[in-house]
Amino acid sequence: WDPEGAQGCCPPPALLSPPDAEKTPGYWNKGARRRLELALALQPAARRAKNIILFMGDGMGLPTVSAARIYKGQLAGGSGEESVLAMETFPHVALAKTYTIDRQVPDSAGTGTAYLCGVKSNAKTLGLSGAAVYGKCRTTFGNEVDSILHRARLAGKSVGIVTTTRVQHASPGAAYAHSASRTWYADANMPREALRDGCKDIAYQLVHNTDINVILGGGRMYMTPKWTPDPEYPEDSAQNGTRKDGLNLIAEWLSDKQHWLCSRWQGARYVWDKKGLDAVDDSVSHLMGLFEPKDMKYELNRNATTDPSIVEMTEKAIRILRRNPNGFFLFVEDDHIPCAGGRIDHGHHSGQAKQALMETVMLDRAVARAGELTSPSDTLTVVTADHSHVFTFGGNTLRGTSIFGLAPKKAKDKRAYTSILYGNGPGYSIRNGGRPAASLPAAEDKDYRQQAAVPLETETHSGEDVVVLAQGPMAHLFYGVQEQHYIAHAMAYAACIEPYAAEPGCGVARRASHGTQCSSQPLLALLALCIVAHLVGS
Secondary structure (H helix, E strand, O other): OOHHHOOOOOOOHHHHOOOHHHHOHHHHHHHHHHHHHHHHHOOOOOOOOOEEEEEEEEOOOHHHHHHHHHHHHHHOOOOOOOOOOHHHHOOEEEEEEOOOOOOOOOOHHHHHHHHHHOOOOOOOOEOEOOOOOOOOHHHOOOOEOOOHHHHHHHOOOEEEEEEEEEOOOHHHHOOOOOEOOOOOOOHHHOOHHHHHOOOOOHHHHHHHOOOOOEEEEEOHHHOOEOOOOOOOOOOOHHHOOOEOOOOOHHHHHHHHHOOOOOOOOOOEEEEOOHHHHHHOOOOOOEEEEEOOOOOOOOHHHOOOOOOOOHHHHHHHHHHHHOOOOOOEEEEEEEEEEOOOOOHHHHHHHOOOHHHHHHHHHHHHHHHHHHHHHOOOOOEEEEEEEOOEEOEEEOOOOOOOOOOOOEOOOOOOOOOOOEOEEEEEEOOOOOEOOEOOOOOOOHHHOOOOOOOEEEEOOOOOEEOOOEEEEEEOOOHHHOOOEEEOOHHHHHHHHHOOOOOOOOOOOOHHHHHHHHHHHHOHHHHHHHHHHHHHHHHHHO
16 A cells, blocks of 8 residues: 555555454453453462573564564554564563663673673673773783683573674674674674683584584684585585684584594584584484574575574574473574674664564564473573664554654645654655655565665664563563663572572572582483493594
8 A cells, every 4th residue: 555645546445444342442351351361360389490491582673573473463464553473472571671781772792791690791802801902912811701602601501692693703702702892793893802812702602612502693703714615505605714824613613512532422513504403303412503604694584494493493403402301501593684693683773674674573473383392381481682772663553554664744844754653764865856756565575775864874773671571480580670780690599600609599400500500310320331432442
């Protein structure tokens, strides 16, 4: 439908006629009573969590959540507004303040350090306290802060990272790295002074800092020596490895995890495409899947036969991690914008709302699938964002209007405009002395750039609070308006992870962890079996 009759005569009747049931007070009264009954029956789950899954929508501010809800409903053939995201069924809700020590409007590195490591820090630094200075290697040492993922592994849990960006990106990087710069992906990206002073690149730290059981995302080129051909794009030299130190970190990781002594009982696998991922047995102890040289492709651009979706990666990670009787911690990120963070974040930075909203819908599908594979009786699931964007939708659009559609009336310049707009970004355009009119079907295209008020090469983050949704054990700890670093503390408390391992109710969990990890008898038996198997096979 094109308002003002530019391309058609009038809006479809469906847009003007809500369901008849909605026109009666009884419809709304009945729905409200049902929700009241649910609220009255809600009781805090005060038991401790065995597992934790943290879903993080990079750039997924509240306007993005609302628009994605409508898009989800419209993809299913409805008007969209009444749709419900899986994450929106979670009973406990809070808001998180996203500023960093030095910035009112944050970046993904400072926020990642907050919600994963439990301290606020400076923008562009990873896994470091606020005493560290961006770009200054020497300020790294002595200012490291450990993430909840690292501490969960030390507690005997299995841990994993799933991301649609490069695994060395700021958000997943905060789970394992300590870096004065979020862009030190490989040694080739580091200044000589930093290398001379002893700092390590983020890819190196991925392999050496924490024993991560599952690593799924992009970022192959930062793991292999310079000029190493990419397995998927061997003829494209721009996708080759970039490391100057000659290290093949993938080979190092495999060698470390596949020690001959126990390789027949506790193996590790590396894959680089969907076929390889599908072939991995869930019984492996370690899995690394790097599916692109840099970031993975947007869902709307993804080749479903060669590249796994975030839903598929999340499922594989859970199936592997949940075999640990001590439980697991899993971090899942989808970025909504190109060039900066997860693919939600990337979509917004490019001013391409359809790409960003599809990534949000896919993250929600991953949330739903995780709920099918786990139980809220022992799994705390948290969904949040690191920051928001200068993204909005408005214009008095009618019920059922496509979320990517046009406002029903033209602007003061007598030209049509889309409901979705950005406060700044690459969508700014002046032609023949004025703003070009928006039109359909162009505005529905996946690569369409919505208009922006201020011209910038990439759209920026925004500084408003982000939502935190939670279900499962101790989910009631997420309440009110909190500082973003509180998220890491609430999760650690819920699962008896340091610094809360000695809190009331944690004794049983600690004894179970100690028994599984440290009992000498099972280890001696396994050692004997491994030695016998090696001798028989040699």
